[in-house]
Amino acid sequence: MDKSTRYKIFSDPVHGFISVPKGLILQLLDHPYVQRLRRIRQLGLGYMVFPGAEHSRFSHALGALGLMDRVLQNLKEKNTTISAAEYEATLAAILLHDIGHGPFSHTLEHNLIRDFNHEMMTKALMERLNVHFDGKLERAISIFTHNYPKKFLSQLVSSQLDIDRIDYLKRDSIMTGVSEGGIGIDRLLKTMRVFNNTIVLQKKGIYALENYIMARRLMYMQVYLHKTVLSADQLLRAIFSRVRTMFNDKKPPDFCTPALRFFLEQNLSAANGLTPEITEQYVRLDDADVITSIKNWRYDKDPVLCDLSRRFLDRDLGRTTYLPAEPDPQLQAKLKKETSRWLEKQGIPANEETISYFLHFGSSYTEAYKYQKDSIFIVDERKQPVEFSVAADAKHILALTEPVVKHYVVHPKELNLRL
């Protein structure tokens, strides 16, 4: 058969043409679980600051699939043994690696189900798909969960230098217009190889790696932890806290989409397991539920929900101010008092709960390069692998292993806190 007819070709703004093999991989791509990712934005509320950041998790999954195909091809050319079944399973694992994400995932996931994270759901959904596809995802699940003997395949899916990050850094950099996040994908993919069952980088890729580490740091600083993004996240969390309180108090809002209602009416905990009913309802949820609900909550009878929703829709976001250190209880008390006074002037009852919607203490944490848990190794043609910060010819790499912690407070702009 003509090999060209064995692929369906997609056009991607970041990587150009992407060939998706017909058969299992294309069936997975077309499956509602994956198609649903078209309705979930990759950067959540990032578009509120970077208008172009409107791309979905689907675009990212497709892009990562295309890159995985390239890197596996490269590794095979370097005589790494990868069977056809392993090849397909690794493609499946990367394609599905994010299907457990819900709408505005990093912001909302704890508001929907307690003690939950999206990786749990990804695994639960992969298992349901495995049943649906008659066990054909066995190996993909094993790779995804790092239980497969060929450890390097799992590392390509998730590690400190994985295909997931390579795609999202490049994609997010282009879509946000933050060129500082640009990375040299070709060089990274070309210089990866397998050594002792792990992914290592050839020496000639060391500067591409340094650039990748820096780009990730800069994207965190400029985009993912942008002050206004932090503030929008906080507002969305406040809205959902309020709604949950209302549901708990048996005074639910007038409108709520059915899929969202399922999670807000109950107090689900992941500790009790992700039942088929839960996963089934979960995959009905996407950004549209959140947006549609907030649009209607703007006209809700509850003044607090109404106010918060209006702020969200009109992009009337709070101000984020960095603090030199973690705020001590005294400072916190003082600021709460100021917020309380301001709330009352607005006609909003001031209490511990409402104050928490408008005044938020947070901290961001970034680690450019973790060298203890999940090191990246460099190999020279003759030599043993050397850990990256040792192999690099400059001390700044070691300095990058120190985490950067920043404390901040988010508050309404109208409230001129004395900080």
Add this chain to the structure above:
Amino acid sequence: MDKSTRYKIFSDPVHGFISVPKGLILQLLDHPYVQRLRRIRQLGLGYMVFPGAEHSRFSHALGALGLMDRVLQNLKEKNTTISAAEYEATLAAILLHDIGHGPFSHTLEHNLIRDFNHEMMTKALMERLNVHFDGKLERAISIFTHNYPKKFLSQLVSSQLDIDRIDYLKRDSIMTGVSEGGIGIDRLLKTMRVFNNTIVLQKKGIYALENYIMARRLMYMQVYLHKTVLSADQLLRAIFSRVRTMFNDKKPPDFCTPALRFFLEQNLSAANGLTPEITEQYVRLDDADVITSIKNWRYDKDPVLCDLSRRFLDRDLGRTTYLPAEPDPQLQAKLKKETSRWLEKQGIPANEETISYFLHFGSSYTEAYKYQKDSIFIVDERKQPVEFSVAADAKHILALTEPVVKHYVVHPKELNLRL
């Protein structure tokens, strides 16, 4: 005052940094009417074929604003008199030129209000904004409606060579990954000038113009009228026809978002005017209403609505087949009969209405360059303006003025029509 503080800077994946003047323009950008465009995709269902086409009408409006700023600056440098008020009004006009669009506009606008088009709504909303901003949009409306004496300002907003098209061609080309739609924006903007109160192009821009005309033709052929996009459009229209029938029959679906219900419960006609109530409900509508509703209609008791919604969400789209000519009544009757038989096998009652959801006859029409109604003129330094197809040194431009009409039929893939 420091001029740099008079602008807010946005980062755009297509044009890089865009400076938005504080004051009226930034206030308009932040207004809910414009912010709502973030929730309406520029290419409607185009993302179903081109996964990267997830950009919103907001991105386009912002991009067009940035380009308008550049072209007005260029024209001023060529000694065209444009007052500060006119400058601002033209920026306002381009920023607002699409606010009347509803969700999946080209597909759905007739399903919401009879005899309606989005330009009417744009005008109605601009007038409401004018009231809100104390008459400050008077001049912008006049420019938008081609009633302003300086005709060239209106042409920049809408004509055969306008800033709207220049932005969307470039943006859609990049986001879809269809490089054939690439155009030379710099050259077009640099060579525009005003002559006899109209926008003309300097001779040295003639090849950039030829490229622009061709790029537009190729984007129509490859993207806007892509067979699968036509088919997805048809499916969405079918869904809304079915829902409207259900509302008319007083058997509405179980779920419907409030904003959508407003339009489906009534049989509004634009001929009766766009009342404040109508415009108010209209601006509550966006893609999220449509998506949320269809997601719930998938589980509706009505089997036809349920089936159509499932097809939409699972991307189980019909096949589009081009016909050599407009299908004659005999052929149409034959195909309807085949469809009718197929429907009954599916357990769907076959009648004129249901057949129309699954079998659709359509035709697409494109005119690469209209030289009679809205010619583009070229000027040499010394000479009079010459119409583009005359000024160009090749006969193919004239050939491009002939419209291209293509007839097609959309039908479910399972139904192997004998065409």
Add this chain to the structure above:
Amino acid sequence: MDKSTRYKIFSDPVHGFISVPKGLILQLLDHPYVQRLRRIRQLGLGYMVFPGAEHSRFSHALGALGLMDRVLQNLKEKNTTISAAEYEATLAAILLHDIGHGPFSHTLEHNLIRDFNHEMMTKALMERLNVHFDGKLERAISIFTHNYPKKFLSQLVSSQLDIDRIDYLKRDSIMTGVSEGGIGIDRLLKTMRVFNNTIVLQKKGIYALENYIMARRLMYMQVYLHKTVLSADQLLRAIFSRVRTMFNDKKPPDFCTPALRFFLEQNLSAANGLTPEITEQYVRLDDADVITSIKNWRYDKDPVLCDLSRRFLDRDLGRTTYLPAEPDPQLQAKLKKETSRWLEKQGIPANEETISYFLHFGSSYTEAYKYQKDSIFIVDERKQPVEFSVAADAKHILALTEPVVKHYVVHPKELNLRL
């Protein structure tokens, strides 16, 4: 052996990484005949108008090699039988396709050897290489000269839709900054296939083809036949005419590089064959000989050579004026008279010869698409191949088959000719 070690990787500004197979192809790339192309600019004097057009014929040869590798890979995936030997031979043919070019080739080739063109020299050099490489280029020569049974391989090297043009259009467009020349390489390469021993394009590539045809037309109009490029070409030709006259008159200039002297001292004609001595001297020639000689001719005792050389080096180029038709003898005589008078004022003896250096009548000829000699065919999955202008859905393609002829005159700016 590790396949990755079988390639040497080059980094290219246009196509990114290019993998060159070690063995014959890398040996050819490293051979002095090919390395010499680094010293010959791809666009000759184009850099005088487009400052970025400084790329060499070597970059183009390398880029074309990379694209050929991709298209051959694609064709093999479509089940076209291409043996390893044929694969290598086609790579060799495209790599070597331009080695016969001399410095400023299109401008100077007739000034070095009468009745000569660079294809002759390419063939002669390929034959010398074949001897050097023990007959290993037999098949490559056969493909290059269109004598190989698999005609489609020759078409990839030279035809109306060949890898040569695809690389140079893209490269020249990027380097000149003329975005109108941009083409969709991926789509063209992906949709090529072999049918009846010829290269055809699949239907879904038809708009990429239309764009390619248009881009080529626009590059001719904007770059290759740019008025100032025509004028610079004419000046360089005048310089060499003058030098040849001086050599013929046994009054050669004081300085001349040895390789150039070889060709100027003799009156070689290609009709007498390209002897080993001729080819040997020819490969010693490159842009540096021309530039070094003209730099020294600027100080030559011959006032005409000195004047022309100064104009060249200081970029004091003549003006090109388009004429509505071919100038009749009367007009020509009149302009010659004006030029003659102007020359005498400059202290330059005016005669038929000197006038020809300063006043030049020329015409440019472009054919966007030749549909008679060398048609491009489109195939649908089921159908027979259809010639492109018939397959296309618009009449402008047919119009593009008509050649565009433009007549012009080049003259010094100081000479205000009454045209």
Add this chain to the structure above:
Amino acid sequence: MDKSTRYKIFSDPVHGFISVPKGLILQLLDHPYVQRLRRIRQLGLGYMVFPGAEHSRFSHALGALGLMDRVLQNLKEKNTTISAAEYEATLAAILLHDIGHGPFSHTLEHNLIRDFNHEMMTKALMERLNVHFDGKLERAISIFTHNYPKKFLSQLVSSQLDIDRIDYLKRDSIMTGVSEGGIGIDRLLKTMRVFNNTIVLQKKGIYALENYIMARRLMYMQVYLHKTVLSADQLLRAIFSRVRTMFNDKKPPDFCTPALRFFLEQNLSAANGLTPEITEQYVRLDDADVITSIKNWRYDKDPVLCDLSRRFLDRDLGRTTYLPAEPDPQLQAKLKKETSRWLEKQGIPANEETISYFLHFGSSYTEAYKYQKDSIFIVDERKQPVEFSVAADAKHILALTEPVVKHYVVHPKELNLRL
């Protein structure tokens, strides 16, 4: 007058359109001193490793001119007072900042004139231009030499964050295809401002600055100090050492271009001043002299010159091996002995001089960020300027201030040195 006619527009592959003001600036651009830069490659021998690195110093000068225009415009919008005369002078200074470069400048400048560097020549040529342009370059020279009161204008021309570097990093990154060198030009230019008469960066540009510092480091590591580039440099220096020895011994090579001969016949020292005769001969020199001469030296009677020239032209470059530390005299002696033995086998007389052509000990030195001599300052809206490594929120910046020194040895590949 129409402002658009006051500019000549150039098209650049890196920055798009560049507007050059007519008058002094365009006259300078057209002057032979600047036009000569078209014949000197920006990266010297870099093209031997990165085939696309064929761009000239002219392209860089033009690009830097365009960026300077943008940054001066931005500064004016931030209320920095820059008079029209200062504006023009700063443009002139950046346009001319490299005119003193000779062919393969960093490699050869010491071989042409002792105790010389290109900055001296730039200054000498600017002074000659100043005479030619009736003193109109007075202010530009003052800015170039850091003697102008508005210190910030000089900093834009040369400092650790200057327009020169911003252009060349971006340009070299694109042309070499080394994407790791990409920088965010727009953000850097937009966030520059003047504070206390110096250029500082606004806080929101701090990550763009971090990226710029890293990009520079990575370009040094990957391109400017690439092992093969170091080796090619060494070979070119060896050729010129040999030729100079031959001239000193009164046995000059058979061929030498006149401009080169001028410098090789004499033993000029910059200490004796750059006389008009020297500068006049210097501006006749460019890459073409070097290339033409080496091409003829390949056939010279001197076997050493002949061998070295052949290696250069055939790209038969030595191998560069990094050493763990500076080689001690013992190791040096051992390697020289091995080289000596190898040379004699080649039939080349082995002595201190010839050994030095084939065996070279060198060291490279890079400092990513110098924080003592030439700090970069960051300002917050309210605060005092803070030095970059202090303002940055991570320790790796401080680590970047430590220089990286690497020792290496270059030797012919055939000579398997035991290192």
